[in-house]
Amino acid sequence: MKSNSKRGRNYKNAEATLHRAFQQWLQGKGLRDISTLFSIPSTTLSYSFRRLYGRDYKALKNTNGILPIIQEHLANPKLSSSQRRSIEQWKDTQLKEILLNDLNNKTTRLLTAKEENQLTFKETSHTDKDWRDVL
Structure with a gap:
């Protein structure tokens, strides 16, 4: 039971981090720069952006x-x-x-x-x- 609540908290933290990373991307930073800044692989960032904001997330920029x-x-x-x-x-x-x-x-x-x-x-x-x- 503890692991589920901990996982949920980590998931919320991860999602908040992805939202901050997406804001950086909208501001003009590249995926590689954001990857370095947040210590998240660029492929993971791209996949997560597609999952959270849709396949055409690049059209939002x-x-x-x-x-x-x-x-x-x-x-x-x-x-x-x-x-x-x-x-x-x-x-x-x-x-x-x-x-x-x-x-x-x-x-x-x-x-x-x-x-x-x-x-x-x-x-x-x-x-x-x-x-x-x-x-």
């Missing part, structure tokens, strides 16, 4: 959503460490809403500043890269 834009801003070398910390704290508190928004707006493509510059440069063929002067 929005690579053109809000998170890449936030990541781009965090990579900006002009940010001070306090600004970076502030953005990270905000992201952590708003993560659930951000992921939900990305999921609900999967068909809407949001561009990072880099992607916007590349697309505009491609469309205008402007050579000095200051496309704002063209418009």
Whole structure:
């Protein structure tokens, strides 16, 4: 009888760990990185994600959503460490809403500043890269 209750507790812990791992995956981390972080083989992670979130769990990931834009801003070398910390704290508190928004707006493509510059440069063929002067 003790082993069943212990197994149930471990199962709940394992499922909570998988949910945290899935959030990391939705944020853009790869299965190998998550595997290392949680000490779970990547094949087990993939199988567990399929079991918990469905065979097409990869369709839940929005690579053109809000998170890449936030990541781009965090990579900006002009940010001070306090600004970076502030953005990270905000992201952590708003993560659930951000992921939900990305999921609900999967068909809407949001561009990072880099992607916007590349697309505009491609469309205008402007050579000095200051496309704002063209418009």
